[in-house]
Amino acid sequence: MDTVLAAPTPTPRPSGGLPSPTTTAGERAAALAAADAVARPTEKMSAHDLHAWFGKAEALKGITLPLLERRVTAIIGPSGCGKSTFVRCLNRMHEVVPGARVAGRVLLDGQDVYASQVNPVRVRRRVGMVFQKPNPFPTMSIRENTLAGLRLGGEKAPDPAGLAEKALRQAALWDEVKDILGRSGSGLSGGQQQRLCIARALALEPEVLLMDEPCSALDPIATARIEELIHGLRERYTIVIVTHNMQQAARVADYTAFFHLGELVEYDRTDVLFTRPSRQRTEDYITGRFG
Amino acid sequence: MSAPSSRTHDLAIRRAELAPQRVFQAIGLVALVLPLLLLAFLFGSSLVDAWPRLDWDFLTAFPSRKPALAGILPALVGTTCLMGLTAAIAIPVGLGAALYLEEYARPSRLTMLIELNISTLAGVPSIIYGLLGLEVFARVLGMGRSLLTGACTLALLLLPMVIMASREALRTVPQSLREASYALGADKWRTLRGVVLPMCLPGVLTGVILSLARAIGETAPLITIGALTYVAFLPDSVHSEFTALPIQIFNWVSRPQAGFHVNAAAGIVVLVGLMLLLNGFAIWLRARLQRRVYW
Numbered sequence: 001m002d003t004v005l006a007a008p009t010p011t012p013r014p015s016g017g018l019p020s021p022t023t024t025a026g027e028r029a030a031a032l033a034a035a036d037a038v039a040r041p042t043e044k045m046s047a048h049d050l051h052a053w054f055g056k057a058e059a060l061k062g063i064t065l066p067l068l069e070r071r072v073t074a075i076i077g078p079s080g081c082g083k084s085t086f087v088r089c090l091n092r093m094h095e096v097v098p099g100a101r102v103a104g105r106v107l108l109d110g111q112d113v114y115a116s117q118v119n120p121v122r123v124r125r126r127v128g129m130v131f132q133k134p135n136p137f138p139t140m141s142i143r144e145n146t147l148a149g150l151r152l153g154g155e156k157a158p159d160p161a162g163l164a165e166k167a168l169r170q171a172a173l174w175d176e177v178k179d180i181l182g183r184s185g186s187g188l189s190g191g192q193q194q195r196l197c198i199a200r201a202l203a204l205e206p207e208v209l210l211m212d213e214p215c216s217a218l219d220p221i222a223t224a225r226i227e228e229l230i231h232g233l234r235e236r237y238t239i240v241i242v243t244h245n246m247q248q249a250a251r252v253a254d255y256t257a258f259f260h261l262g263e264l265v266e267y268d269r270t271d272v273l274f275t276r277p278s279r280q281r282t283e284d285y286i287t288g289r290f291g
Numbered sequence: 292m293s294a295p296s297s298r299t300h301d302l303a304i305r306r307a308e309l310a311p312q313r314v315f316q317a318i319g320l321v322a323l324v325l326p327l328l329l330l331a332f333l334f335g336s337s338l339v340d341a342w343p344r345l346d347w348d349f350l351t352a353f354p355s356r357k358p359a360l361a362g363i364l365p366a367l368v369g370t371t372c373l374m375g376l377t378a379a380i381a382i383p384v385g386l387g388a389a390l391y392l393e394e395y396a397r398p399s400r401l402t403m404l405i406e407l408n409i410s411t412l413a414g415v416p417s418i419i420y421g422l423l424g425l426e427v428f429a430r431v432l433g434m435g436r437s438l439l440t441g442a443c444t445l446a447l448l449l450l451p452m453v454i455m456a457s458r459e460a461l462r463t464v465p466q467s468l469r470e471a472s473y474a475l476g477a478d479k480w481r482t483l484r485g486v487v488l489p490m491c492l493p494g495v496l497t498g499v500i501l502s503l504a505r506a507i508g509e510t511a512p513l514i515t516i517g518a519l520t521y522v523a524f525l526p527d528s529v530h531s532e533f534t535a536l537p538i539q540i541f542n543w544v545s546r547p548q549a550g551f552h553v554n555a556a557a558g559i560v561v562l563v564g565l566m567l568l569l570n571g572f573a574i575w576l577r578a579r580l581q582r583r584v585y586w
Contacts, residue, residue, distance in 0.1 A: 091474065096470060135470075137471070139489040153476050
């Protein structure tokens with residue numbers, strides 16, 4: 001593999017301690033990433049020589065990539081580069097598609113989620129996922145949707161009302177829905193539905209949150225709300241976000257991985273990848289020469 | 292049409308172009324109206340014939356040798372019990388088969404063969420099912436000419452339709468919702484129970500009720516398995532002998548006395564009324580359940 005990975009060793013940048021209140025999200029991310037260079041966070045998850053197929057078509061050709069704890073990692077790349085397939089391999093959702101196959105290792109806290117004795121249901125319980133298109137359950141109310149993970153998993157919450165409120169607050173949706181919890185989730189706007197899906201994932205208190213182009217079906221205002229939400233969630237969760245929007249990656253991610261044709265081309269701190277990419281293909285993509 | 296006087300005359304309507312459209316429209320209209328008229332005529336003449344006998348007594352009396360005293364209570368009760376039992380057998384078996392074929396079975400030669408057979412079975416004449424019921428349920432399993440035999444036979448007759456309707460309903464549940472459920476850490480069974488089944492229930496129930504509405508008029512299989520034609524008692528258990536509306540009607544029609552023909556007409560009106568009631572119930576149920584499925 002001619003990919004740049006393993007420990008990103010960025011040129012140390014003078015980090016001025018805590019970011020000042022006026023810094024932008026991007027600068028905050030840069031400061032955080034610079035601090036990571038001194039004391040690198042642990043790898044919450046990591047992929048090692050990960051291959052994935054749809055039938056005979058190889059969608060991932062040996063990806064090795066760390067996902068650092070309590071950091072936002074963005075996966076960017078042109079359509080069909082395998083970025084969605086990659087995150088679906090992380091929580092074993094890839095194999096749900098008929099004819100799909102995976103080889104390689106994915107570690108979650110050092111445990112291989114593809115080991116033979118692993119129950120995929122337990123992996124998905126710890127690694128939550130938000131999909132491209134908001135998909136609240138049409139037969140459930142807003143409250144039931146929020147708690148759907150527990151109900152479908154056969155778990156009993158000691159305080160369902162409190163848990164629903166907590167999850168909806170975390171997803172920044174509580175104030176908008178607190179009076180209509182019994183109503184359908186499908187009556188909400190697209191952005192609200194997507195935050196409901198985020199609340200549904202958060203109610204299970206996952207350790208990792210995978211977001212597969214969570215804003216691509218949303219308007220700019222709803223997108224901004226979701227991005228704001230991600231900034232708040234990064235303190236508690238390890239987040240992986242797939243996006244075809246490079247500005248979005250630059251805004252929300254601490255680290256960015258660039259995929260092309262099923263390969264990992266480059267992985268680095270977001271600010272480094274976007275300002276001083278070390279590979280020609282990355283530079284061509286972020287400057288809009290292809291993609 | 293006026294003579295072309297401006298530059299727009301190219302765009303004007305031309306009679307020759309319209310003619311074929313009109314003809315097709317007319318043919319379509321005739322094709323629609325003709326069967327409706329026939330049906331209305333049939334039902335109307337039955338209603339006129341039946342009118343003098345259609346009263347509460349007719350519904351609550353037992354059969355009699357005197358046409359004016361004869362009623363359809365045993366047949367009405369028999370048909371109601373028969374339909375209830377048939378539904379109770381056909382729904383779980385049909386839905387289970389559909390779930391297996393749609394959600395669990397891997398595509399293979401065997402499943403293809405099964406699928407092919409199910410659609411073929413839907414077209415098998417009902418009297419064949421009657422013969423099967425007579426041999427398997429009445430004789431081999433020793434259930435005799437009971438309600439249970441009748442219900443099992445009719446359930447068999449309905450199964451292909453119930454399976455096909457249920458599969459159709461299962462297929463309408465989008466993959467994205469199943470994935471959402473899996474991603475929340477639900478296994479296949481809980482996904483089916485918590486997400487898929489509630490969503491496809493209106494479709495399944497509609498399919499079941501519509502096929503029941505067809506089965507309510509089935510006469511041949513019931514005659515084959517030996518449902519009684521003269522019953523002076525009500526069924527008291529599933530093992531009890533019984534009669535059903537179409538059989539009672541068939542019996543009356545074949546009598547020579549004119550009075551029984553009036554009774555037959557009245558029976559037809561009751562049967563059609565019951566069928567319409569079932570169809571109406573299906574529509575109501577679907578509307579109600581679909582309101583719960585918020586899109």
